[in-house]
Amino acid sequence: MLRQYELIERVKAYDPDADEAMLNRAYVFTVQKHGSQKRASGDPYFSHPIEVAGLMTDLKLDQETIATALLHDTVEDTLATIQDIEDNFGPDVARLVDGVTKLSKIEQMPENERAAENLRKFLLAMSEDLRVLLVKLADRLHNMRTLHFIKNPEKRRRIARETMDIYAPLAERVGMYEYMREMQSLAFEQLEPEGYATLTKRLEQIREQDGGQVDAIALTIKHALADTGLQVEVSGREKQPFSIWRKMAERHVSFEQITDIFAFRVICESEADCYAALGVLHTVWQFIPGRFKDYISTPKNNGYRSIHTSLIYENSMRVEVQIRTRDMHRLNEFGLAAHWAYKQVDRPDGQVGWLRDLIEIVDASHDAEELLEHTRMAVYQDRIFAFTPKGALFQLPKGATPVDFAFAVHTDLGAQTVGAKINGRHVPLRTVLDNGDVVEIIKGPDAAPQLSWLGFVATGKARASIRRAVRLKERDEVAEIGRMLFDDISARLPAKIGKKALRDAVKRLEMEDEEELMFAIGAAKVSDREVMEALVPGSTADMPELPKQEQAISIRGLTPGMGFSLAECCHPLPGDRIVGVRKPGEGVQVHAIDCFELASGIDADWVDLSWGERSQGATSRLRVVLHNRPGTLAEMAGIFASSHANVTHLELTQRDDPFHTYELDLEVQDLAHLTRILSALRASDAVSQADRA
Structure with missing residues (x-):
C-alpha cells in the first residue's frame, strides 16, 4: 500500500503545481472514515482507495481525479455525505465522487435492474465527465486483482462476468487496452478455470521450448529494418490466454491450429517511418491477405492508431506485427486517460x-x-469502415446496413431514408455493408422509419x-x-x-x-x-x-345471489348463446358458447345460462384492419361515435404496410348493436377487415 508521502511524491513528479494540502486531506479523510473496515483479503479497507489512487498516478491524471480515487467509496461505505466531500474538497471533486458512487450502486442491485435501468445512470454519469469512468475502471481493476480472496465462488463468477461484459469492453471503448487485457485475463481465470489453466500451461511449455525464439524474431525484424536506415524499437510477446481462447472459439479450431500466438510491436520515429517499415516487412516476408489493417489513416472510434499486418516467418510460422509511433503507442495503451495526462482534453472526434x-x-x-x-x-461490437460519396468516414458494427449508416450520419437522414446505393449500385436497405463501401443514401421528404427495419438494423x-x-x-x-x-x-x-x-x-x-x-x-x-x-x-x-356492467346485465339460470363475471377471452354480449363455467370456491364465469377457451377443455362444472330481459351494455373486443392512409382512423372513430359506442381500449397490434391492425374494446348495448357497427365498418372504404376478436 502506498504511504501518504509516496502518493504525494508521485503526483508532484508529473504535476509540480498540484495542491499538496488537498491531497493530504483526502488521504487522511479516507483513512479516518473507513477506520477499522476490512477487505476480504484481511487488509484495511482504506488500502483499496489508496491503491486506486496509485493507478491514477500511473496514468498521470489531475489532482481532482486523484482525490476522487481516494474518496470514491466514502459516501457508499461510511457515514460521509456528498456535502461533506464538497465542504472539504470543493464542488468538482464532490461531483466526480457522486458520479462514481452512482456507478457503484449498480453492482448492489438485482441482476435485471443492475443490467438495465441503472445502466442509464452509468452512461449519463460517464458522459458528464469521463474521469468518472476512469476512476471506476481503476476501481474494478484493483478489485479484480484481489478477487481470489472472496470465498464465495458464485460471487467471484458474477463479478468476473460483469467485468467481462461491461467493464473490459468499456475500457477498450475508451482506448485503455492495458486495463482491458488485464481485466479479461483475470475474469477469464474465474469464468473458465480449466481453459485458463490449460492455455497457461501450454504457453509455459512453448516458452521453455522456444529457446529465446521470440527475442530472435524481434532481433531479425529490427535488423531487416535497420538495413534500410530505419531506427526502430522491436518487442515481442505471447498473446494473452483469453485472446487465444477467443480465437479458438471464433475459428472453431484447436490450440495447435492457432498459428499466430506471437505478436511483435515496431515503434518508429514518425508516421512516414511506419509506412516505410511496412513496405520493408512486406518485401522481406510474405504477408497474409486479409490480415492487414491500417488504423493510422482510419483510426478506431477510441482514437487507436496503428498498422496491423500478419507475416509468414520461417517454417511457415505466422506472426502478427503492429507498427506505430511512440506517441501512438502511449495513447493506444491508455486511451483517453493519456489525453488527460498530456492536457489533450480535446478528445478524439470518434470518441465524442x-x-x-x-x-x-x-x-x-x-x-x-x-x-x-x-x-x-x-x-x-466489432467495427467496419464505410464512406459517404464525399469521402467522410463512419465506423459501424459488423452486420450494419445502409439504414444504420444513414442514422450514423444524422438521425434526420435516417428518418428520411427511402433507398440506398452501395458503390454506385442500387441495393435493398437490408444489404450488409462491407469494409470500405461507399454508401449513398436516397431520402424522401415524406418518408418515415418503418417498423420492419428493426428486423435487420445492427x-x-x-x-x-x-x-x-x-x-x-x-x-x-x-x-x-x-x-x-x-x-x-x-x-x-x-x-x-x-x-x-x-x-x-x-x-x-x-x-x-x-x-x-x-x-x-x-x-x-x-x-x-x-x-x-x-x-x-x-x-x-x-x-x-353510467350503470355498472353488473347492474345492466341479468343472467337466467343462476342461483339467486350467485356472483358472475363475463369472460374476457370471448367477451359475450346480450344476444350471444352463453354457458356458465363454475369452479369450486369461485363465482360463475360466463362464456359465449363458441368460445375457443371452452373448446380447449376446462376442468369445471358447466351451467346452462341465458340472458335476462334487462340485459344490455357490455364490452366487446374487435379486430379492425385499416388501410394505412390519412383519415382512416378518423373515419373509424366517426362510425363509433355515430353508433353511440364508446371505445375503452385501443392498441395497434400489427403494422404491415399498407395495412394497420388494431384491437379495441367497445362498449355496446347488445349483439344486434355490435352487428350494425361491424356492418358499418365493413362498408367503409377505410376498413379492410372487421371482426370480433
Whole structure:
C-alpha cells in the first residue's frame, strides 16, 4: 500500500503545481472514515482507495481525479455525505465522487435492474465527465486483482462476468487496452478455470521450448529494418490466454491450429517511418491477405492508431506485427486517460461521436430493457469502415446496413431514408455493408422509419430512433381518434367550447398540453364524464351515473345471489348463446358458447345460462384492419361515435404496410348493436377487415 508521502511524491513528479494540502486531506479523510473496515483479503479497507489512487498516478491524471480515487467509496461505505466531500474538497471533486458512487450502486442491485435501468445512470454519469469512468475502471481493476480472496465462488463468477461484459469492453471503448487485457485475463481465470489453466500451461511449455525464439524474431525484424536506415524499437510477446481462447472459439479450431500466438510491436520515429517499415516487412516476408489493417489513416472510434499486418516467418510460422509511433503507442495503451495526462482534453472526434450517440440512445429508449439492448449494441461490437460519396468516414458494427449508416450520419437522414446505393449500385436497405463501401443514401421528404427495419438494423442508435419514431406515429394516430371523440363529447355539453375552456380542462386534468388530452381520450385513459366535467365544471351534476356492467346485465339460470363475471377471452354480449363455467370456491364465469377457451377443455362444472330481459351494455373486443392512409382512423372513430359506442381500449397490434391492425374494446348495448357497427365498418372504404376478436 502506498504511504501518504509516496502518493504525494508521485503526483508532484508529473504535476509540480498540484495542491499538496488537498491531497493530504483526502488521504487522511479516507483513512479516518473507513477506520477499522476490512477487505476480504484481511487488509484495511482504506488500502483499496489508496491503491486506486496509485493507478491514477500511473496514468498521470489531475489532482481532482486523484482525490476522487481516494474518496470514491466514502459516501457508499461510511457515514460521509456528498456535502461533506464538497465542504472539504470543493464542488468538482464532490461531483466526480457522486458520479462514481452512482456507478457503484449498480453492482448492489438485482441482476435485471443492475443490467438495465441503472445502466442509464452509468452512461449519463460517464458522459458528464469521463474521469468518472476512469476512476471506476481503476476501481474494478484493483478489485479484480484481489478477487481470489472472496470465498464465495458464485460471487467471484458474477463479478468476473460483469467485468467481462461491461467493464473490459468499456475500457477498450475508451482506448485503455492495458486495463482491458488485464481485466479479461483475470475474469477469464474465474469464468473458465480449466481453459485458463490449460492455455497457461501450454504457453509455459512453448516458452521453455522456444529457446529465446521470440527475442530472435524481434532481433531479425529490427535488423531487416535497420538495413534500410530505419531506427526502430522491436518487442515481442505471447498473446494473452483469453485472446487465444477467443480465437479458438471464433475459428472453431484447436490450440495447435492457432498459428499466430506471437505478436511483435515496431515503434518508429514518425508516421512516414511506419509506412516505410511496412513496405520493408512486406518485401522481406510474405504477408497474409486479409490480415492487414491500417488504423493510422482510419483510426478506431477510441482514437487507436496503428498498422496491423500478419507475416509468414520461417517454417511457415505466422506472426502478427503492429507498427506505430511512440506517441501512438502511449495513447493506444491508455486511451483517453493519456489525453488527460498530456492536457489533450480535446478528445478524439470518434470518441465524442460515440458519447453523443450513447446520449441520444438514452433519450430515445422507451424502457430499461430496451436501453440495455441498444447500448450493448453500441458498445460491444466489432467495427467496419464505410464512406459517404464525399469521402467522410463512419465506423459501424459488423452486420450494419445502409439504414444504420444513414442514422450514423444524422438521425434526420435516417428518418428520411427511402433507398440506398452501395458503390454506385442500387441495393435493398437490408444489404450488409462491407469494409470500405461507399454508401449513398436516397431520402424522401415524406418518408418515415418503418417498423420492419428493426428486423435487420445492427446499431443501437438506429434501433432506438426507429422505435421512437414508430411510437410517436402511433401516438399521433391515437390522438387523432381522441380529437374525433372530443368533438362528440363537446357536442353533448350545454355550451360551446372555446380555446380557454380547453386550456382550463387540460390544467384540471393535470396534463401537459392539448395533445396529451387528445391522446388520453383516444386511448381511453380518461372517461367522457371526466372530460365534460373538466371542460364545464358542474355540467355532469344532474347527469345520471353510467350503470355498472353488473347492474345492466341479468343472467337466467343462476342461483339467486350467485356472483358472475363475463369472460374476457370471448367477451359475450346480450344476444350471444352463453354457458356458465363454475369452479369450486369461485363465482360463475360466463362464456359465449363458441368460445375457443371452452373448446380447449376446462376442468369445471358447466351451467346452462341465458340472458335476462334487462340485459344490455357490455364490452366487446374487435379486430379492425385499416388501410394505412390519412383519415382512416378518423373515419373509424366517426362510425363509433355515430353508433353511440364508446371505445375503452385501443392498441395497434400489427403494422404491415399498407395495412394497420388494431384491437379495441367497445362498449355496446347488445349483439344486434355490435352487428350494425361491424356492418358499418365493413362498408367503409377505410376498413379492410372487421371482426370480433
